[in-house]
Amino acid sequence: MKKNNVRDVALEALLQVEKNQAYSNLLLNAFIKKHAVDKKDIPLFTELVYGTLQRRDTLDFFLEPFLKNSKKLEDWVRILLRLSVYQMIYLDRIPERAIFFEAVEIAKKRGHKGTASLVNGVLRSLQREGVPSVEEIEDDIERIAVKTSHPKWLIEKWVKQFGLAETEKTGETNLLPPVQTARVNKMKETSDSLIEKLNEEGFSVEHGDLSEDAVKSVKGNLVHTQAFKEGLFTIQDESSMLVARALGVEENDNILDACAAPGGKSTHIAELLNGTGHVHSLDIHEHKVKLINEQAERLELGNIQTYALDSRKADEQFEKESFDKVLVDAPCSGLGVVRRKPDLKYTKQQADVEKLAKLQYTILETVASLLKKEGRLIYSTCTVDHEENADVVAKFLENHPEFEKDETVASRLPERVKPFIKDGELQILPHYFGTDGFYIAALRKKG
Ligand SMILES: C[S@@+](CC[C@H](N)C(=O)[O-])C[C@H]1O[C@@H](n2cnc3c(N)ncnc32)[C@H](O)[C@@H]1O
Numbered sequence: 001m002k003k004n005n006v007r008d009v010a011l012e013a014l015l016q017v018e019k020n021q022a023y024s025n026l027l028l029n030a031f032i033k034k035h036a037v038d039k040k041d042i043p044l045f046t047e048l049v050y051g052t053l054q055r056r057d058t059l060d061f062f063l064e065p066f067l068k069n070s071k072k073l074e075d076w077v078r079i080l081l082r083l084s085v086y087q088m089i090y091l092d093r094i095p096e097r098a099i100f101f102e103a104v105e106i107a108k109k110r111g112h113k114g115t116a117s118l119v120n121g122v123l124r125s126l127q128r129e130g131v132p133s134v135e136e137i138e139d140d141i142e143r144i145a146v147k148t149s150h151p152k153w154l155i156e157k158w159v160k161q162f163g164l165a166e167t168e169k170t171g172e173t174n175l176l177p178p179v180q181t182a183r184v185n186k187m188k189e190t191s192d193s194l195i196e197k198l199n200e201e202g203f204s205v206e207h208g209d210l211s212e213d214a215v216k217s218v219k220g221n222l223v224h225t226q227a228f229k230e231g232l233f234t235i236q237d238e239s240s241m242l243v244a245r246a247l248g249v250e251e252n253d254n255i256l257d258a259c260a261a262p263g264g265k266s267t268h269i270a271e272l273l274n275g276t277g278h279v280h281s282l283d284i285h286e287h288k289v290k291l292i293n294e295q296a297e298r299l300e301l302g303n304i305q306t307y308a309l310d311s312r313k314a315d316e317q318f319e320k321e322s323f324d325k326v327l328v329d330a331p332c333s334g335l336g337v338v339r340r341k342p343d344l345k346y347t348k349q350q351a352d353v354e355k356l357a358k359l360q361y362t363i364l365e366t367v368a369s370l371l372k373k374e375g376r377l378i379y380s381t382c383t384v385d386h387e388e389n390a391d392v393v394a395k396f397l398e399n400h401p402e403f404e405k406d407e408t409v410a411s412r413l414p415e416r417v418k419p420f421i422k423d424g425e426l427q428i429l430p431h432y433f434g435t436d437g438f439y440i441a442a443l444r445k446k447g
Helices: 003-018 024-034 039-054 056-067 075-090 096-110 113-129 140-148 152-162 164-173 191-200 242-247 264-273 286-298 311-317 343-347 350-368 390-399 407-412 415-420
Strands: 180-184 204-207 214-219 233-235 254-257 278-283 304-308 323-329 371-381 403-405 425-428 438-445
Touching: 003 024, 003 039, 003 075, 003 096, 024 039, 039 056, 039 075, 056 075, 056 113, 056 140, 075 096, 075 113, 096 113, 140 152, 140 164, 152 164, 180 191, 191 204, 191 214, 233 264, 242 264, 242 323, 242 371, 242 407, 242 438, 254 264, 264 278, 264 286, 264 304, 264 323, 278 286, 286 304, 311 350, 323 350, 350 371, 350 390, 371 390, 390 403, 390 425, 390 438, 407 438, 415 425
Parallel strands: 254 278, 254 323, 278 304, 323 371
Antiparallel strands: 180 214, 180 233, 204 214, 371 438, 403 438, 425 438
């Protein structure tokens, strides 16, 4: 496939994300297959789609002075300009004449001569005059929003919750490509031996930085390995690996995972149970429950039982006080995983956060009754927002005096996260460890 085709396919992919027809992370693979993107072009294709999407608002800021006199642009033209400016500013290995030439070719093919000359004119003026400086934006919120390409409402909210400096760092970290990490299936393998096997398969793999269960890929997608097929590991972010550890799984525990698909944490819990006990894994979506079963099968874990069930009705299915431990890894806005799903930062709204907080609270309240006295409950999300995290837990504790914070959680988590644990709660921001943003609260039902 010629490079200009890669750009045209990237443009098409971005157009679909823009029209809200697809999530970027799901769309990429589908596009690679559908348009038969050559293996050697996949890194460039991925970079173009993710990079242009991640930096959308910054690119629009750069383009704005050069579009002042243009009529409203068609979506594809604006995306083509963003895609081209992204390459000019952020990718130094592509010569500018190649970027101009290919942009004009695409414009001719998709539009007409006039569009091609507009694209050419805008890019040449931008090259000649240079882009405006983001640092000169006076208002701090506006500057961080434009510089890190996040909506203003979100930056404003994070600044209130975490302060200016932390918000800026979070925003900047959200622009970086994520590292791929994997959790060793300790039922079958040790980290050292897994690293050796993966390196023998031609990958470059090291120990993780945070979790004792993690290895990280320096280069290459670990899904395409024999070791993956053999169930020796699961792809999982390191912060997410802390959840099952926080639960403090013990032999023969009967554990409820109330929001379990695709099974990342259920399978981790099952591995820590080491063939004993039971994990009961619920998810509201039947098709997602299948994913848990597939993973359990691949990892050869026999102690997971799955249910397609709304956990707000879990008290109709299970006896009160029947579980030793309960995990609520709640549906959330996902604002901790923006590196992997950049479209989330543009599509999520404050109204979504409020709706989710209500759902999270109801799930938590329902399944809490199923926990045995002196049992442990972990509430976790992959978001960085007090409203979905600490506020949900605070409201729950206020209405449920039979629960208290479990401060022993620190003893089950790695040294490096300890400074961030406050009163049984851990909020990880992406720049702390280069992981996803994550929240974990540990609660205990009184005796
Ligand atoms: C954050 S994801 C869980 C990730 C999972 N714990 C893992 O580690 O792979 C939240 C899940 O909750 C499910 N969900 C949403 N509402 C639910 C409900 N009312 N009852 C049960 N599951 C629900 C979603 O389908 C989604 O799979």
